[in-house]
Amino acid sequence: xxxxxxxxxxxxxxxxxxxxxxxxxxxxxxxxxxxxxxxxxxxxxxxxxxxxxxxxxxxxxxxxxxxxxxxxxxxxxxxxxxxxxxxxxxxxxxxxxxxxxxxxxxxxxxxxxxxxxxxxxxxxxxxxxxxxxxxxxxxxxxxxxxxxxxxxxxxxxxxxxxxxxxxxxxxxxxxxxxxxxxxxxxxxxxxxxxxxxxxxxxxxxxxxxxxxxxxxxxxxxxxxxxxxxxxxxxxxxxxxxxxxxxxxxxxxxxxxxxxxxxxxxxxxxxxxxxxxxxxxxxxxxxxxxxxxxxxxxxxxxxxxxxxxxxxxxxxxxxxxxxxxxxxxxxxxxxxxxxxxxxxxxxxxxxxxxxxxxxxxxxxxxxxxxxxxxxxxxxxxxxxxxxxxxxxxxxxxxxxxxxxxxxxxxxxxxxxxxxxxxxxxxxxxxxxxxxxxxxxxxxxxxxxxxxxxxxxxxxxxxxxxxxxxxxxxxxxxxxxxxxxxxxxxxxxxxxxxxxxxxxxxxxxxxxxxxxxxxxxxxxxxxxxxxxxxxxxxxxxxxxxxxxxxxxxxxxxxxxxxxxxxxxxxxxxxxxxxxxxxxxxxxxxxxxxxxxxxxxxxxxxxxxxxxxxxxxxxxxxxxxxxxxxxxxxxxxxxxxxxxxxxxxxxxxxxxxxxxxxxxxxxxxxxxxxxxxxxx
Numbered sequence: 001x002x003x004x005x006x007x008x009x010x011x012x013x014x015x016x017x018x019x020x021x022x023x024x025x026x027x028x029x030x031x032x033x034x035x036x037x038x039x040x041x042x043x044x045x046x047x048x049x050x051x052x053x054x055x056x057x058x059x060x061x062x063x064x065x066x067x068x069x070x071x072x073x074x075x076x077x078x079x080x081x082x083x084x085x086x087x088x089x090x091x092x093x094x095x096x097x098x099x100x101x102x103x104x105x106x107x108x109x110x111x112x113x114x115x116x117x118x119x120x121x122x123x124x125x126x127x128x129x130x131x132x133x134x135x136x137x138x139x140x141x142x143x144x145x146x147x148x149x150x151x152x153x154x155x156x157x158x159x160x161x162x163x164x165x166x167x168x169x170x171x172x173x174x175x176x177x178x179x180x181x182x183x184x185x186x187x188x189x190x191x192x193x194x195x196x197x198x199x200x201x202x203x204x205x206x207x208x209x210x211x212x213x214x215x216x217x218x219x220x221x222x223x224x225x226x227x228x229x230x231x232x233x234x235x236x237x238x239x240x241x242x243x244x245x246x247x248x249x250x251x252x253x254x255x256x257x258x259x260x261x262x263x264x265x266x267x268x269x270x271x272x273x274x275x276x277x278x279x280x281x282x283x284x285x286x287x288x289x290x291x292x293x294x295x296x297x298x299x300x301x302x303x304x305x306x307x308x309x310x311x312x313x314x315x316x317x318x319x320x321x322x323x324x325x326x327x328x329x330x331x332x333x334x335x336x337x338x339x340x341x342x343x344x345x346x347x348x349x350x351x352x353x354x355x356x357x358x359x360x361x362x363x364x365x366x367x368x369x370x371x372x373x374x375x376x377x378x379x380x381x382x383x384x385x386x387x388x389x390x391x392x393x394x395x396x397x398x399x400x401x402x403x404x405x406x407x408x409x410x411x412x413x414x415x416x417x418x419x420x421x422x423x424x425x426x427x428x429x430x431x432x433x434x435x436x437x438x439x440x441x442x443x444x445x446x447x448x449x450x451x452x453x454x455x456x457x458x459x460x461x462x463x464x465x466x467x468x469x470x471x472x473x474x475x476x477x478x479x480x481x482x483x484x485x486x487x488x489x490x491x492x493x494x495x496x497x498x499x500x501x502x503x504x505x506x507x508x509x510x511x512x513x514x515x516x517x518x519x520x521x522x523x524x525x526x527x528x529x530x531x532x533x534x535x536x537x538x539x540x541x542x543x544x545x546x547x548x549x550x551x552x553x554x555x556x557x558x559x560x561x562x563x564x565x566x567x568x569x570x571x572x573x574x575x576x577x578x579x580x581x582x583x584x585x586x587x588x589x590x591x592x593x594x595x596x597x598x599x600x601x602x603x604x605x606x607x608x609x610x611x612x613x614x615x616x617x618x619x620x621x622x623x624x625x626x627x628x629x630x631x632x633x634x635x636x637x638x639x640x641x642x643x644x645x646x647x648x649x650x651x652x653x654x655x656x657x658x659x660x661x662x663x664x665x666x667x668x669x670x671x672x673x674x675x676x677x
Contacts, residue, residue, distance in 0.1 A: 455472045
């Protein structure tokens with residue numbers, strides 16, 4: 001029987017598409033709901049629904065401007081920048097101006113120059129101005145960024161003060177933050193973001209305790225605010241991760257390094273921070289640990305690099321979010337870790353890429369010099385640093401200091417030459433002392449004296465509050481006295497005594513004048529105050545003595561001194577009669593005992609070693625023959641048996657020792673396996 005053919009299902013009656021008015025109503029509802037304070041996941045779901053509804057509208061009315069604009073905005077807010085760019089490109093034939101949105105997408109893709117160029121033809125609206133300021137901030141043009149926000153102070157823009165404070169800190173104007181907040185009539189605790197930025201300004205001003213308290217307040221305000229906005233616990237922790245990292249940094253600056261290490265490690269372990277906060281925590285933890293556990297530090301840095309890249313390169317998200325200063329610190333720490341780990345090939349590869357990554361920065365040339373020093377090419381490092389200092393005078397200070405440090409070990413004249421080129425620290429006591437020491441090592445005594453003379457001349461004309469003239473003159477006088485220039489040292493000490501009345505200078509003057517003018521030495525000596533307790537000391541009798549002899553085991557007795565200054569007379573001790581051995585007559589002691597009676601016999605002067613029997617060493621017969629005594633020849637059989645038994649014992653002992661050695665190796669292997677497991 002043939003099978004029955006299945007009847008085809010009847011097509012469902014086609015439903016008419018929803019009215020475009022209803023679609024716009026739904027689109028508006030999704031967009032408005034996404035603006036409410038809520039978690040990131042809920043907001044993103046509303047935006048995705050808005051994109052779907054916008055596509056339905058465009059399927060009915062292709063090229064509708066409102067639907068296209070809503071779709072682009074929803075994609076941007078949902079962080080789908082690639083989708084937004086694709087939508088903008090598909091609408092190029094439409095008479096819709098998406099220049100602002102395109103510039104924003106280019107900014108998010110880190111195509112900053114293209115975005116800035118596109119904004120030049122835009123109308124100067126508040127949105128375009130704010131976007132331009134953000135691009136300038138990302139480009140490192142902080143002064144231009146701050147200038148824009150100064151013009152916008154009177155405009156009613158949400159979160160204006162948050163970005164304004166951030167820009168002031170980046171521009172090195174942290175001291176102006178409180179004045180700016182007062183001008184805007186805003187408290188630092190009005191939001192957790194503003195409290196965080198204000199705390200960062202306090203860190204820049206070295207007010208670490210105040211910064212710590214404000215960061216704790218920022219964390220509390222953030223938890224309350226985000227909880228009211230229905231954020232989940234993990235989302236709250238992610239949002240507040242920058243505060244946690246900065247709080248650990250404040251603890252580190254306050255000296256609580258172990259607490260900071262624990263906080264950084266906890267942030268990394270939980271892995272609930274955003275990418276930039278996690279990278280900062282990793283970098284700060286590595287910097288705190290230093291050369292300890294280098295391999296672990298390198299593994300931690302590998303977590304923040306671009307996946308699939310053989311060479312070290314930060315992930316794309318970090319390239320966008322981290323500032324140039326932060327990225328520079330990460331790469332510098334990576335280089336130092338490679339040097340500590342002695343991975344010179346990787347260090348050379350990385351240092352070769354740094355000039356392109358950080359053009360105009362001094363860090364690449366310093367790290368290149370460090371690699372050359374590690375390769376024992378110090379002369380080449382000195383040459384590179386010197387060339388860079390000449391080529392970039394604005395960076396010469398730190399470069400010349402590095403060159404001086406490299407050259408100090410083997411080329412003190414080059415080190416002194418490098419320090420002499422840094423004008424603004426030329427006459428500071430530390431620099432002067434270093435220059436004098438370097439020139440002394442190089443044998444340039446005249447040059448060292450000239451450095452001291454120049455420093456004295458400079459401080460004589462200086463009007464600063466912390467005048468260091470007395471310190472420099474004291475060291476100059478000591479130096480000249482040490483090198484046989486008593487006349488110059490005398491004048492310096494004399495000037496010090498007249499101007500500053502220093503006791504140390506007066507002592508030095510008396511010592512120096514004894515070489516130059518004895519009468520003046522005696523005159524100045526009378527100005528020295530007597531030490532308490534030495535009023536009744538007879539100097540002439542002290543000069544005749546040779547000093548007290550040190551007796552081991554004797555207690556150190558300090559003589560008591562009366563108020564009048566004289567010593568108390570020592571008490572007389574009763575002399576005891578000596579005790580002699582039984583039967584000893586002190587009147588007739590007899591011959592003295594031998595002073596060497598306690599020495600070993602071979603160490604006594606009367607010891608004579610016994611002579612060896614030379615006849616026993618005579619060997620007769622062919623070379624290599626052994627002469628045996630008769631009793632040895634008679635007992636040859638027993639001796640051979642004994643030798644056989646001895647050899648067997650030796651072989652067995654060797655075998656036993658070998659077995660024992662094998663067992664010890666096996667046990668050590670098993671212990672290594674256990675420890676490895």
